[in-house]
Amino acid sequence: MAPNITTEFRQMRIVYPEFQYAHSVLDRVREARRAALALNGIRIEAPFVTLFGDSHAGKSTILDSYLETHFPNGVDLQRPDGPSPQRTAVALTLNGVSTYTSFLRQMLKAFADPFPSEGNPDKKLDRIVNYIKKFNVELLIFDEANNLRIRKATDLDATQTHNTLRGLAKSGCPIVTVGTKEAADKILSDDQIMSLVEDISIRELDRSSIGDLKLFGSFCAALGVKLKEHGLFPERSNFVVGNTVSCLFLASGGLRGRLSRLVERAAYIAKEEGATCVGIDHLEGAIDLYSIKNKIISYNPIREARKTKSRETRVG
Template structure:
């Protein structure tokens, strides 16, 4: 029996798959947090570092951050006694403030501080003056001994303009961001590629962001990359059944399916997941036992072509000719 589409999306997006692209991301987060802990333990203030995690939209960056929160951060909270193990992992994840993820919603400095306050759960994040907002943010950081700030959707932040008034606002934003680093709090900027250009436009922030965290698209011609992609698709097909979304395992490794999925999403795991999600919705509409080739073709139409990731449907072609 088909399930409600909203329920399918909810459960699908709870699926997590550990893959090799996560390792350098999580290792970088660990390095920044260890630096912060050393500063807090010794009381010796040194300048912190800022890293960048930039890639195309829906590449899987946010998923990499969520995976870190759900695993490494929750495990750490249990290990150091911040939460008893009787508290569920989910409740620890949403309650902890060791690593704080701030989703940026606006481009102004005031909106930046409001977004940070909302991430801390502040009941009154509103305000029209920067200094009081900044004071409250510092109080939260110090109270919780926050080890890492992660700014997601960084492309929204105004940090590079040529018009004089806008340039002044951008400079103030840069100064505040540098202030976090000078105070010994590491930052990770997460966003699409245009965000990297914005953040790196200021040499001072650019020099402090001495490392970009690799999150590349895969190359199907390379055996190692092909294995990563195929493993991801194979596990996802299995997890659709494990999570109760379909009665049988979906075999995304059959024949040319891996290469067609790869072609449709240009080699990004996050986009592959979104295409398969769209296909799963189509299969659910039919009350199918599993997701099959025809559903993947429809998923390509609904996701990849609709979002202009590709102009044709690889599932509907044989030898490069439309069928």
């Protein structure tokens, strides 16, 4: 059976500096947690790791890749013979109705609690703390943290959610929050949480920066190689020829996740044509279908670049 384009794209992993840095920080946080656990009950507050960025910046991919490589099939490679289930890292994707009660219930579900809806908030939190101790949790991860229904905190008015997140970190359990800038505004409004922060957020690339364009270009080149490696096309696709990198930057807003979705559309166009790789024409068509349709950009930079080149050729 031929590889499915969408399925293969979701499994593609391309390493870049922020990707590597994020993984190294998570490794360091886990190492510190294990060292603290070895002190037999002495409580050492843990870091509050933040991974924020725009939608489609690549946040979830960084997180998914870490869990895949360090916890294959749920097994902690640091202690492969440990008790089952291990739950060294517990990850949950918060839904759109994450009130404080829902927030606690979702945590209990992540620990496979048989009755996550039972008990008042204090009882629920007691069970969560007991699970953290039972499994020696090294990472408690909250993806889509922008779905938390919390207001901004002040020194005198921190929400229950702020208090719980801060309390878990101060009690020694490393917290990882993943979300958009909206989540950052809410969560980091708590000064005490800010004092614990270890930030691995994805910064916005600047098209006017030569260094950033090189980083983006490297990602474009790697993506072209991945299309062949994943068996989608027999030939490597070249996304760094001419001014293609600059055009793709404009069409994706410089976001790696958006670029992947754009190239995914182009791959479908190329496959329907029976092409041996994804070419510039396919990218041009995908910009119409994805970038312009989703109002990322109002024009097609590849088409405009071709028009400009054609005019210059006629003048010459």
